Amino acid sequence: RSCASTHRPPAFRWRGLTAAAAAGTEDTADSHPPSILLVSDLDGTMVGDDEATAAFTDYWLSRRAMAPGNAEDADDGSPSSSSLCYSTGRTLEQYLDLKGANAFLCEPDFLICAVGTRVYERVGEDGEWMEVGGWAAQLGDGWCTDAARESAEGLISLFGESRVHMRPPHEQNAHKVTCGVRSEIVDECCASVNQALARSQVKAKLVYSGSGDWKYLDILPARGGKLESLDFLRQRLGFSRANTITAGDSGNDIAMMEGDHCSIIVGNAQSDLTDWYAQRGAPNVVKAESSHARGILEGLHSFNLY
Structure with a gap:
C-alpha cells in the first residue's frame, strides 16, 4: 500500500536488507531505509x-x-x-x-x-x-493566558465543581490552559469557552480527549x-x-x-x-x-x- 495524499507522495519501497546484502555479497547503497x-x-x-x-x-x-554513516544531508537536501x-x-x-x-x-x-x-x-x-x-x-499572536484561564474557570461557576475542575499547575503553561470536564457536557463547555474567548478577542483553539466519564479540555493558542x-x-x-x-x-x-x-x-x-x-x-x-x-x-x- 502506498501512502496517498493530496500531493501524491511516492510509495516507500524499503523492506530491509536482502540476504545477499546482509552477507556482504551485493552493493548495499540502495539497502538503507529511507x-x-x-x-x-x-x-x-x-x-x-x-x-x-x-x-x-x-x-x-x-x-x-x-542509516548511512555520514551525518550530512543527502544530495537532494533531505x-x-x-x-x-x-x-x-x-x-x-x-x-x-x-x-x-x-x-x-x-x-x-x-x-x-x-x-x-x-x-x-x-x-x-x-x-x-x-x-x-x-x-x-510564535504562539503569542492574539493569545492571552489570563483570558484563557478565566474562560476555563468560568466553567466551574457555570457547571459546578462536581463536573468541572482545573488541572494541576504542572499541567498548565503560558500557552496551555487545561481543565477536566464531564464527558456529557463537553460540547456545552466548548461553546461557553469559545463565547468567552470571542468576547475577549482571544485567538485560540480547543482540544479535548480522553475516555470514560471525564475528558481533558485544552485551550491553546490558535497557532499552537x-x-x-x-x-x-x-x-x-x-x-x-x-x-x-x-x-x-x-x-x-x-x-x-x-x-x-x-x-x-x-x-x-x-x-x-x-x-x-x-x-x-x-x-x-x-x-x-x-x-x-x-x-x-x-x-x-x-x-x-x-
Missing part, C-alpha cells in the same frame, strides 16, 4: 504494552544502525538519517518520569510536549533536553497544537511531508493526522479518533488492527517501511 520523521503519541500509543514498546525499540535501533519524536500531552518533566520508569521505551531525538506548545531537542553526549528556540515565540508544532519541526529538519508519519490513539491526535502526510491509528484507539477516521476515510491514514506500539509497526509495514 529517512523518515516518525512522530508518535506516547500514552496509549507508544506505551501501554511493554512487549510492544520493546519490539518497536528493537526496530528503531536497527533502523538507526542501517536528511540522511531518520528522526523519532514523541508528541504528547505530558510536560518534559512528566516524560522524564515515564522514561525513568519504562526501560523498554526508545529515547527519541525530539519531544513535542504539552499538546504542541513546547518543542525539545536531545543534544550533547549526555542527551540533555533543550527547548527548541523560536517555537514558543500538535499539527503546527509537527510542521515546525519537520521544516526545521528538512523532511518532506512524503517522508513524515504520525501515530496516535485519541482525539487530541486528530489534529496532527489532518496534515498532508501518512498517519497510523493504533488498534486500541479511542472512539473519538476511530469515529473521525470512519467519517474521513483518507487513503493516507491507516487503521491498524494491532494495539499500541505493535500497531505502529503494522502501520509502518503497510507503508512498506517495516
